[in-house]
Each structure stands twice: as C-alpha cells, then as structure tokens.
Amino acid sequence: xxxxxxxxxxxxxxxxxxxxxxxxxxxxxxxxxxxxxxxxxxxxxxxxxxxxxxxxxxxxxxxxxxxxxxxxxxxxxxxxxxxxxxxxxxxxxxxxxxxxxxxxxxxxxxxxxxxxxxxxxxxxxxxxxxxxxxxxxxxxxxxxxxxxxxxxxxxxxxxxxxxxxxxxxxxxxxxxxxxxxxxxxxxxxxxxxxxxxxxxxxxxxxxxxxxxxxxxxxxxxxxxxxxxxxxxxxxxxxxxxxxxxxxxxxxxxxxxxxxxxxxxxxxxxxxxxxxxxxxxxxxxxxxxxxxxxxxxxxxxxxxxxxxxxxxxxxxx
Amino acid sequence: xxxxxxxxxxxxxxxxxxxxxxxxxxxxxxxxxxxxxxxxxxxxxxxxxxxxxxxxxxxxxxxxxxxxxxxxxxxxxxxxxxxxxxxxxxxxxxxxxxxxxxxxxxxxxxxxxxxxxxxxxxxxxxxxxxxxxxxxxxxxxxxxxxxxxxxxxxxxxxxxxxxxxxxxxxxxxxxxxxxxxxxxxxxxxxxxxxxxxxxxxxxxxxxxxxxx
Ligand SMILES: Cc1cc2nc3c(=O)[nH]c(=O)nc-3n(C[C@H](O)[C@H](O)[C@H](O)COP(=O)(O)OP(=O)(O)OC[C@H]3O[C@@H](n4cnc5c(N)ncnc54)[C@H](O)[C@@H]3O)c2cc1C
Ligand code: SF4
Ligand code: FES
Ligand code: FES
Numbered sequence: 001x002x003x004x005x006x007x008x009x010x011x012x013x014x015x016x017x018x019x020x021x022x023x024x025x026x027x028x029x030x031x032x033x034x035x036x037x038x039x040x041x042x043x044x045x046x047x048x049x050x051x052x053x054x055x056x057x058x059x060x061x062x063x064x065x066x067x068x069x070x071x072x073x074x075x076x077x078x079x080x081x082x083x084x085x086x087x088x089x090x091x092x093x094x095x096x097x098x099x100x101x102x103x104x105x106x107x108x109x110x111x112x113x114x115x116x117x118x119x120x121x122x123x124x125x126x127x128x129x130x131x132x133x134x135x136x137x138x139x140x141x142x143x144x145x146x147x148x149x150x151x152x153x154x155x156x157x158x159x160x161x162x163x164x165x166x167x168x169x170x171x172x173x174x175x176x177x178x179x180x181x182x183x184x185x186x187x188x189x190x191x192x193x194x195x196x197x198x199x200x201x202x203x204x205x206x207x208x209x210x211x212x213x214x215x216x217x218x219x220x221x222x223x224x225x226x227x228x229x230x231x232x233x234x235x236x237x238x239x240x241x242x243x244x245x246x247x248x249x250x251x252x253x254x255x256x257x258x259x260x261x262x263x264x265x266x267x268x269x270x271x272x273x274x275x276x277x278x279x280x281x282x283x284x285x286x287x288x289x290x291x292x293x294x295x296x297x298x299x300x301x302x303x304x305x306x307x308x309x310x311x312x313x314x315x316x
Numbered sequence: 317x318x319x320x321x322x323x324x325x326x327x328x329x330x331x332x333x334x335x336x337x338x339x340x341x342x343x344x345x346x347x348x349x350x351x352x353x354x355x356x357x358x359x360x361x362x363x364x365x366x367x368x369x370x371x372x373x374x375x376x377x378x379x380x381x382x383x384x385x386x387x388x389x390x391x392x393x394x395x396x397x398x399x400x401x402x403x404x405x406x407x408x409x410x411x412x413x414x415x416x417x418x419x420x421x422x423x424x425x426x427x428x429x430x431x432x433x434x435x436x437x438x439x440x441x442x443x444x445x446x447x448x449x450x451x452x453x454x455x456x457x458x459x460x461x462x463x464x465x466x467x468x469x470x471x472x473x474x475x476x477x478x479x480x481x482x483x484x485x486x487x488x489x490x491x492x493x494x495x496x497x498x499x500x501x502x503x504x505x506x507x508x509x510x511x512x513x514x515x516x517x518x519x520x521x522x523x524x525x526x527x528x
Contacts, residue, residue, distance in 0.1 A: 028422075035420050076480060
C-alpha cells in the first residue's frame with residue numbers, strides 16, 4: 001500500500017471541497033472495496049477523506065411517498081429496514097444476496113454503488129488491463145472471460161459491474177443525489193449513473209472529480225411481487241454470474257433488470273412489455289445484439305431460465 | 317457488444333485517450349509501479365479505542381489495518397490473518413456490537429470505538445458459552461479459522477434475535493427463525509479449510525437452544 005494522509009470530514013460540502021483541493025484524494029466509507037484495491041496498489045490515493053461523521057446514515061420518507069437513503073447507511077441496516085422489507089423487497093433481497101454478514105455491516109450505500117469490477121485481470125497487476133492502466137490492452141478478451149459481460153461491452157473492455165444492490169435500484173428507478181466541490185447538488189437517475197466501457201473503461205460512472213454521493217432516493221412503492229434471483233458458483237458469498245431483479249404485478253406485467261451481464265445494471269424498458277408472454281420473449285429483446293465470448297455465452301441461456309423461474313414463482 | 321455507434325478503437329487511440337485523461341486528473345491515476353515517483357514518506361496518526369474493555373492509545377502508520385493494530389501493536393494474536401482481502405473471515409472481530417472483517421478496516425477509522433476480539437469474549441478459566449460449545453462439539457481441527465468463527469457465531473445469534481433477515485429467510489416481513497439453514501447462510505463469510513462446518517452449526521445450535 002502507498003502511504004497516505006487521513007482526515008475526517010465534518011460536512012458533505014466540506015468533504016467535496018477537500019476532495020477537490022487535495023490532489024490524489026479519495027473518500028473512504030466502509031473501506032471494504034477501496035482498502036482491498038489499495039493493498040494491491042490498483043488504487044493509490046495520497047489522501048483519504050473519511051466520510052463516517054457526515055450524518056448521512058438515515059433512511060427518511062420523502063414528500064413524494066418514497067424513501068431517501070443516506071449515502072452512509074450500511075447494507076445490513078438498509079436490508080433490515082421495515083419499510084424497505086415491506087415496500088421494496090427486491091432491494092432487501094439484492095443486498096442480502098451480496099457479500100457476507102461481516103461485509104454488509106461495513107459496506108455503505110454509496111460505496112456499494114461505486115465498487116469496482118471483479119474482472120480477474122483488473123486485479124492482477126502483472127496483466128494488461130485498460131480499466132486499471134488505460135491503453136495497456138484487455139487481457140480478458142481472448143482470456144478467461146466466464147464471469148464477464150455479454151452485452152454493452154467494447155473492444156477495450158468486457159468487464160461487468162459486479163454488485164447486486166444497483167440492479168435492484170435500477171428496477172426501482174432510484175436516483176443518486178450528489179454534492180460537488182462548489183457545493184452544487186444534482187440528482188442522477190440510476191439509468192445514467194454507471195457508464196458503458198466504450199473507449200474509456202477506466203471511468204466507471206458519470207460522477208465528476210470530487211463529487212460526493214449524499215443519498216439515493218426511491219420513488220413511491222410499486223406494489224407487486226418483488227424478486228431478486230441470483231445465480232452463482234456457490235450458494236452464498238459469491239458474485240453473480242447472472243442475477244434478475246424483478247417486480248411483477250398481478251396482471252403479469254412488470255419490470256426487470258439483469259446483473260452480472262454488463263458494465264451497468266442491464267434493463268431494457270421496451271422489452272418489459274413482453275413479460276406476460278414469458279421469459280424468452282423478454283430476454284430475446286433485452287439481449288438483442290449481445291456479443292458473448294465462447295466462455296460466457298451460457299449466461300444468455302441462464303438469464304432466460306432465471307427469469308423463467310422468477311415468472312413461475314410470481315404466478316404461484 | 318462491439319456494436320452500434322461504437323467507433324473502432326486502436327491501441328494507439330486508447331493510449332492517447334488514457335494519457336489525456338490522466339493529465340486532466342479526471343479520475344484517479346492508474347497504478348503503474350514503473351512510472352511512479354519515489355514513494356512518499358509514511359504518515360503517522362494517533363488513535364484511541366477500547367479493546368476488550370481496556371482503553372488503548374496508539375500512534376500508527378495510517379496504512380495499519382485494525383487487524384494489524386490488534387495483532388502487531390497490541391499483541392492480541394487471537395484474530396487471524398487468512399486472506400487479508402475480506403474473503404475468509406479469520407479476522408472477524410466485533411466493533412460496537414457488530415461483526416466486521418478487521419483486515420478491511422483502517423485502525424485510524426476506529427477512534428472511540430469499542431472492539432471485542434476472541435480474547436475478550438472469555439478466558440481459559442471462564443469461557444464464553446460459544447467458546448465452550450465449540451470445544452464440546454469439536455468445532456475446529458487446526459483452529460486457525462476458529463477465533464473468527466466464534467466472534468461471527470456470537471454475532472449471528474444476536475442478529476437473528478434482532479430480527480435482521482437473511483438471504484434464506486422465506487418471508488422478508490416476518491422475524492427470522494433460529495434454524496440451521498439460517499445459521500449456515502449467515503456463517504458463509506467464515507471459511508474453514510478443515511471443513512468443521514457441521515460441528516460449528518452444532519455448537520451454535522447448542523448455545524441458541526435450537527435444533528441443528
Ligand atoms: C469478499 C467479498 C465479497 C463480496 N461480494 C459481493 C457480492 O456478492 N455482491 C455485491 O454487491 N458486493 C459484494 N462485495 C462488495 C461490497 O459490496 C463492497 O465492497 C461494498 O459495498 C463497498 O462499500 P464501502 O462502503 O465499503 O466502500 P469503500 O470501499 O469505502 O469505497 C468504495 C468506493 O466508493 C467511494 N465512495 C465511498 N463513499 C462515497 C461517497 N459518499 N461519495 C462518493 N464516493 C464514495 C470510495 O472513494 C471508493 O472509490 C464483496 C466484497 C468482498 C470483499
Ligand atoms: S475486461 Fe476490462 S477490467 Fe478486465 S482486463 Fe479487460 S479492460 Fe481490464
Ligand atoms: S483475513 Fe480478513 S477476511 Fe480473510
Ligand atoms: S479449523 Fe482449520 S481452518 Fe477451520
């Protein structure tokens with residue numbers, strides 16, 4: 001790990017301003033992803049701004065009948081919140097399917113959204129990787145790509161967003177609230193928060209330098225049955241190969257987003273109209289134009305079957 | 317998808333794009349050991365917290381993890397370093413009533429916190445009920461994962477009692493039940509290379525007064 005100085009910010013605006021004034025600064029929340037990457041010198045901040053004192057750890061109702069989740073609410077607390085369990089079950093389920101009890105006790109809402117890919121070559125600093133070292137090449141293309149993206153990827157990078165929480169937030173049409181170093185606030189729809197890799201795979205999201213996430217808001221509850229179905233190599237404590245976040249209404253209509261398949265939560269609203277016709281119709285349209293590798297083409301079949309299982313459960 | 321609307325990217329183009337974005341400081345610079353300037357000097361910081369009921373004040377390199385502070389500075393070597401990456405649970409300790417991986421937390425982030433390690437749960441003469449149950453049920457072989465397993469097991473029973481749901485809870489809105497399936501799922505963050513899992517669940521069930 002490279003040496004760094006450390007400070008604790010007192011307010012969101014102060015944290016963002018400090019991030020802009022100290023070159024090489026990064027925020028640290030739970031530390032469960034950042035410290036891992038710092039040990040490997042994949043992340044090399046020279047200054048850490050600890051955000052734990054910002055009092056962004058509350059979940060409050062909004063005037064529109066939704067919920068405003070503070071950026072520092074722990075994954076355990078968000079999953080266990082009575083309102084989330086009752087009205088946004090897909091979000092509780094997604095959180096509980098991720099990581100371990102210990103990690104969820106530390107992991108925060110903002111940190112979870114910003115967790116970096118689990119592409120094996122991103123983690124192996126001896127291998128070329130455009131995301132870790134722009135311009136060095138992509139070792140995963142033609143390499144071990146079983147875990148990686150089947151759609152939305154580019155010739156520069158086929159990594160996935162590895163998280164579960166963001167997939168549920170995408171299906172719920174959540175919004176990410178931020179404050180920048182000048183004190184300006186803005187709201188970013190989940191659909192526009194994560195980026196596709198394109199030619200700049202080293203940039204995961206549309207956050208600007210020094211911009212601090214303050215909250216994630218959920219619109220008013222959708223009703224319906226909520227599902228988060230995660231397929232992985234072991235029954236617990238593993239990242240998704242494919243996951244399905246779905247909200248299904250009594251008439252069979254609904255919403256669905258997929259995880260483990262792209263550089264961002266993958267949702268194609270136009271394909272959702274086919275939900276009453278069954279899984280094949282939906283995944284056919286959702287994954288039109290997919291470009292899997294020979295190693296991960298199975299994910300397309302898996303996505304269809306996983307959605308099929310969810311729709312069968314919804315009818316039961 | 318190398319698809320719609322995406323221009324063909326040459327390796328050279330990527331090199332130029334990459335260098336430009338680094339110069340603009342848009343995101344954190346990529347790690348590159350060869351090009352890195354000489355390593356800056358370590359930064360030191362003071363931190364005080366309570367460990368197993370005793371106040372401790374340390375001056376540490378900011379890079380020191382909570383695990384290393386406990387083991388190397390305070391010589392509490394019960395908590396183990398298995399992976400140092402959050403993947404095994406051997407370093408599990410209880411901070412302000414919650415279990416965490418001490419390898420993925422910085423010591424300086426714990427100012428004022430109350431930390432309990434396996435040494436603080438009980439002593440050889442006066443074992444914590446969970447420690448005694450692990451002995452009774454052979455909840456280990458080599459013992460390397462055991463301090464983390466015991467800290468986790470104590471917290472898991474509290475989490476179930478507090479009504480925190482898990483991945484295997486059938487009804488999200490109901491209180492979770494004290495079943496073997498619930499305990500197994502919640503213990504998945506603690507890996508045991510010796511495979512003592514079934515005896516660990518027996519020990520937990522014994523303490524919880526449940527059926528394994
Ligand atoms: C072994 C292991 C297994 C895991 N399995 C899963 C899994 O199955 N599913 C899953 O979804 N996740 C999984 N995770 C990832 C875990 O969910 C993340 O590490 C965690 O959510 C990150 O949150 P944090 O608060 O610790 O972030 P940190 O590590 O503190 O920060 C992560 C990033 O977010 C930035 N950041 C933090 N807060 C803010 C803010 N307020 N504003 C702007 N930037 C901010 C930091 O600068 C950093 O770049 C796993 C992790 C491990 C170690
Ligand atoms: S897929 Fe992306 S993260 Fe993985 S090696 Fe290629 S560029 Fe790096
Ligand atoms: S040493 Fe901390 S999880 Fe393995
Ligand atoms: S007892 Fe040996 S690793 Fe668990």
